[in-house]
Amino acid sequence: MSVAITxxxxxxxxxxxxxxxxxxxxxxxxxxxxxxxxTRLRFLTIFDLPLLVTIFFAVARRRPIPGLITGAxxxxxxxxxxHHFIGLNGIANTIVGYLASSLGVRLxxxxxxxxxxxxxxxxxxxxxxxxxxxxxxVGTSEAFNWGHLLVAALSNALLAVVxxxxxxxxxxxx
Amino acid sequence: xxxxPWRIIMESFFGRYKNALVLILVLFIxxxxxxxxxxxxxxxxxxxxxSTRLIRVWAVTAATPIERAxxxxxxxFRNTWHNYVNLTQIRRQNQELQExxxxxxxxxxxxxxxxxxARRLQALVGFQEKFISxxxxxxVIGTSGSxxxxxxxxxxxxxxxxxxxxxxxxxxxxxxxxKEVFPLSSQVLMINDRDSGAxxxxxxxxxxxxxxxxxxxxxxxxxxxxxxxxxxxERVISSGGDRIYPxxxxxxxxxxxxxxxxxxxxxxxxxxxxxxxxxxxxxxxVTRMAEQAPVLAGEQGRVRAADILAQRLPSxxxxxxxxxxxxxxxAPGTSADQPKKPKTAAQTSTTTGASPNDNSGEPGxxxxxxxxxAEPGxxxFTGASTAAGPRVKKTGAPxxxxTTGASPNxxSGAPGKKSDTGSSTAEPGxxxLNGASTAAxxxxKKPAAxxxxxxxxxxxxxxxxxxxxxxxxxxxxxxxxxxx
Numbered sequence: 001m002s003v004a005i006t007x008x009x010x011x012x013x014x015x016x017x018x019x020x021x022x023x024x025x026x027x028x029x030x031x032x033x034x035x036x037x038x039t040r041l042r043f044l045t046i047f048d049l050p051l052l053v054t055i056f057f058a059v060a061r062r063r064p065i066p067g068l069i070t071g072a073x074x075x076x077x078x079x080x081x082x083h084h085f086i087g088l089n090g091i092a093n094t095i096v097g098y099l100a101s102s103l104g105v106r107l108x109x110x111x112x113x114x115x116x117x118x119x120x121x122x123x124x125x126x127x128x129x130x131x132x133x134x135x136x137x138v139g140t141s142e143a144f145n146w147g148h149l150l151v152a153a154l155s156n157a158l159l160a161v162v163x164x165x166x167x168x169x170x171x172x173x174x
Numbered sequence: 175x176x177x178x179p180w181r182i183i184m185e186s187f188f189g190r191y192k193n194a195l196v197l198i199l200v201l202f203i204x205x206x207x208x209x210x211x212x213x214x215x216x217x218x219x220x221x222x223x224x225s226t227r228l229i230r231v232w233a234v235t236a237a238t239p240i241e242r243a244x245x246x247x248x249x250x251f252r253n254t255w256h257n258y259v260n261l262t263q264i265r266r267q268n269q270e271l272q273e274x275x276x277x278x279x280x281x282x283x284x285x286x287x288x289x290x291x292a293r294r295l296q297a298l299v300g301f302q303e304k305f306i307s308x309x310x311x312x313x314v315i316g317t318s319g320s321x322x323x324x325x326x327x328x329x330x331x332x333x334x335x336x337x338x339x340x341x342x343x344x345x346x347x348x349x350x351x352x353k354e355v356f357p358l359s360s361q362v363l364m365i366n367d368r369d370s371g372a373x374x375x376x377x378x379x380x381x382x383x384x385x386x387x388x389x390x391x392x393x394x395x396x397x398x399x400x401x402x403x404x405x406x407x408e409r410v411i412s413s414g415g416d417r418i419y420p421x422x423x424x425x426x427x428x429x430x431x432x433x434x435x436x437x438x439x440x441x442x443x444x445x446x447x448x449x450x451x452x453x454x455x456x457x458x459x460v461t462r463m464a465e466q467a468p469v470l471a472g473e474q475g476r477v478r479a480a481d482i483l484a485q486r487l488p489s490x491x492x493x494x495x496x497x498x499x500x501x502x503x504x505a506p507g508t509s510a511d512q513p514k515k516p517k518t519a520a521q522t523s524t525t526t527g528a529s530p531n532d533n534s535g536e537p538g539x540x541x542x543x544x545x546x547x548a549e550p551g552x553x554x555f556t557g558a559s560t561a562a563g564p565r566v567k568k569t570g571a572p573x574x575x576x577t578t579g580a581s582p583n584x585x586s587g588a589p590g591k592k593s594d595t596g597s598s599t600a601e602p603g604x605x606x607l608n609g610a611s612t613a614a615x616x617x618x619k620k621p622a623a624x625x626x627x628x629x630x631x632x633x634x635x636x637x638x639x640x641x642x643x644x645x646x647x648x649x650x651x652x653x654x655x656x657x658x
Contacts, residue, residue, distance in 0.1 A: 064193040072200050076207075087208035091201055098197045137205070137228065138212050 058100035071097025119160035308462035324367035347424040347448025373415035395443040
């Protein structure tokens, strides 16, 4: 697979925006699917749709503050459905949202290759932050299953390539 | 152009780092939210030791160094003042203290005698005493800052071995108990907080109650019935029943007594705490309370009252019984029909001649030792302890036993009483050491019982508390020295 990452100036990058319905509805739908579908199809837990949506919105908007706020909101809502403490996913998604939007300013993340690599990296980063927070704040210590982690990162990266193409249709030119 | 320079700098700073600042703010908010939910165990090695919310740990940990520094600075200046300016006072104070030490030394000798006596008596009744075996000195570094929460913070935490529910005291009296423990500090709930409670005894009337705090920061004793008589000025001490505060430690003094408005059946007894709770600076945290029976000097095993009686009473001569006489002295069948039992108090006293059974088979014969049944109406053990008083000269024998040996002798020569008293000793439900003497009186006029009838009574029934265990002989003393 050839990956094309092109450096662009800020003027060359398209900045997109989304309607309110899309901005609210898509994250909610992603969380709903994430919560609901694995009850029927257990293997779907490997995907992290809210994270992918966070990355997509952050990259598309290319503005760090909306990116991190979107990440925080999606992450905390995601936490609300777990039995874990509220804020673990929130903090991880906030950082991912901030970095993704910052990255979107500097790199062309419109092509599938860069999207694949970006999602792969952000998924690993998300898991790392989550584990660190668990160890430092909550006091849990879970050993990394590196094999499973890599498979999950690859799966999410592949899904992101497909998903982002679909979500691109909801973009509006800013 | 008209803006002041600081504003230009601030605006350029916030404009330049806006994104990063917002990120930090959002992360901070979420971490705070997380910290309000997460609870961390006070002692990571013991998961069931209780836990504290992370936000509280952080807040206290952040505030502790500042409070420490402030208190430390204050102490530094105050100590400097005391050391260099008040030297003259200290010289005079030193002289006074020397005199006080001399006085206390004399008093200590007397108290030592009392303590020895108390220990002996406690050992006799198998009293399990609790005393403070380890304390940690701590300095008060902060308060809750609210009248609704009467807590203080001390500068010792889990690293110093502090745990929740440990008693916090001063030499004047109890202060409170440890409520929350942090690594370097602890939160102490004072006894005048409305959520606190401590088991107390009114020293004079011996009434028990629960000491509680009020919203106003006063301390009252609950649970004392309205018909009890309690006077202002009476001292209140800890009962030890709450298993937090050491027993017998000063709590305060009754200032007023009135019927409880809410429940008329009880009294509302206001107490002025012995420790000045508004000016507590240094406290002791009781980190270990030991519980053990007092050990008599030179004691090898469990000592029975009768053993001590036999060993230490010079006034009670040994029995001069010959083997043949012993058989005669016992009621028929006593030694032959029954298997030998371990010596009980009553049986042991037979050897010393204190038991009235000696000559139960021979109504007319005087006991060889000259000791006989107890004088009617006298209580050898209980009466003796009061008669002996706390300042009996050390003779090696407990004072109560001294008199015990003496009183049965008084009537020893009276003929015709032996068999009767022998049977009365074993009267069911009576404490042999007391009962033996008291029962002698009414039955003294009865004719001697036939040997076969008196036999079952001659041997105290198994399980008689006084014969197998000297516990009921003497009630445990109410007070003890908690700081021993």
